[in-house]
Amino acid sequence: MTDALFTPYKLNNSITLSNRILMAPLTRCMADDKLVPTEEMAAYYARRADTGLIISEATIIRPDGQGYPNTPGLFTDEQIAGWKKITTSVHNAGGKIFAQLWHVGRVAHPYFFGEGDVLSASSIGIEGSVPRMRELTFQTPRAASTEEIAQLVTDYAQAASNAMAAGFDGVEIHGANGYLIDQFLHYAANQRDDKYGGTPENMARFALEVVDAVADKIGADRVALRLSPGAYFLMQSHNDDRAVFDYLLRELNSRDLAFVHIGIFDDSMTFDYLGGHASDYVRSIYTGTLVGVGGYTAETGAKAMADDRFDLVAIGRPMIANPDYVHRVKNNETLVAYEEGMLQELV
Template identity: 45%
Template sequence: MTTLFSSYRLGDLTMPNRMVMAPMTRVRAAAGGLATPSMATYYAQRATAGLIVSEGVQPSLVGQSNPGTPGLHTEEQAASWRAVTDAVHINGGRIFAQLMHGGRVSHPDTTGHQPVGPSAIAAVGEVFTPTGPQPAPMPRALNTSEVPEHALAYAEAARRAIDAGFDGVELHGANGYLISQFLSSNANQRADRYGGTIAGRIRFAVEAVAATVDAIGAPRTGIRLSPGGGFWGVEENDALALNTALLAELSPLGLAYVHLEATTDDEVLVGLRHVWPGALIVNPVLPMGPKQTGREEADHWLGLGADLISFGRGFLANPDLVERLRVGLPIAPVDEATYYQGGDAGYLTYPAYQHAA
């Protein structure tokens, strides 16, 4: 009988359990987008996860969304990640880098560049900048000739990720960032081959994934999607048809996995499970919503056909989450005030469960 603690073969990796640490922005990188010793400790503490997916890593400078986030677009950045991947592997873990191009969810005060997007339509809400939250600025619509270079940025960052010791990469196609913007029915108002019809709107995602597969191989490549999600004002008014078409295009590539967020109802997600023939990770609760994923939600989705279950806040506050769920120990609450404050408090200070003497 398959359980959360059954092993699983993912690409070239053997996972000792079916628990995935979801990607979570922590803004603890050093100047220049460098990974730090504290980041190595943070991920190593959580190496009992079947798979760790890192925080979002920008594949280019213009792709940086938030200040304090790490990159993989320079050799120095790649070298700084080696201590992180080594620490995870020494502790018996496996880690993918999530490649996240912010697109229009960025600010010139952060990158020195005007953000880019599929269309000149600003994101909804305030973006983080070095001086605090500011209204999302108007992005520059990419020219048709420029779009392929942004797709290739994922592949170039993926090569650096493998050189840095990552076991693979996950393209962030969710939550209102660049790939999600191209998929969107409102953020993408293009009239060229990257817009309009569903076939046009999925083209950028397919090209970015295909380039990454060419660069590092399909068993090392995954993608995360948020069907119907409304982050940063992005809409998908045809979520089932859109994501069905996207998965049909991605299927022949033989990816390591697709990672779906519960941003729509179960019926749509189960429909996508039936379309996707490969490994499926499901994040069973709405990201940043009122609920955290627990054993009940995980078992529910394993029963609906997910192969792997991703946990976000649970891993943040419980470095030993696998063991806590295995034996039914209490789950520690997370301190939201420390999510993005920097430093080691609320980062390295969550302890493993302390058994009574």
């Protein structure tokens, strides 16, 4: 059953993957205090270069996009140089790597960036505290103005350009998991009455503007997008959300992106307003390459691919526990079980 995982996959005329296993983006909070990737991170990624494609940990596009400690950035020359060491290490090991571009929106905290407001689609906050820094509670955001949204679009495109300068093979725009772009896509976070809210077309506008700006900057063949049509993390669901994603996915069909990637921790979850699993819902509309993720093993991922539920499978926590995950699966070797303590070390 797993043999199909080890066949090459052509994303497009620019990129062919050596196999169909992706390393999922995994927030590790291991950059230095200037948000510069470290030598240890370069070794960490290089050890996993036999995956078909590595998707980097979420990487912030500008200072006010930070909501976790020591998450890497892609907005200073020093950060770009740090990432260059990582991409060189991955390429020297025969791998490919995309940068995941990130702004957390209302999950950001001024502790990280000093003066300035926390921005979101609307002035709707969430309860809770900053991950790994529980003493910092989330702030009520301010709704971004249309001028600020235009600047955000520009900054996503610049971060994509910076990623290419750092040697990445492409970028994945993080539009999932309750972060900034996702906040525009769900009614629970977007109650705007301007051209970015109120209707599916308006609520999808920001996401499409970012996609188009990034594609214009580096080419659509090197651009991917992660989406969470099923609200489950840092976001409340709303039955009308489906119409937003119906529209967005149809629009994406004409963009010729590298792939769309489901944003979900456990794809066994179902959503009434999506008619079941998030991945099956996206597959029913989106006609391009789809990446499934969320608790899959090599066996269950291969089975889902055989059932045409998606084309590629991303592996997360087992990849932390097993730097040689692809080798172990291919050779039917026992996998090391993931444990929470592993998050503290870059093995």
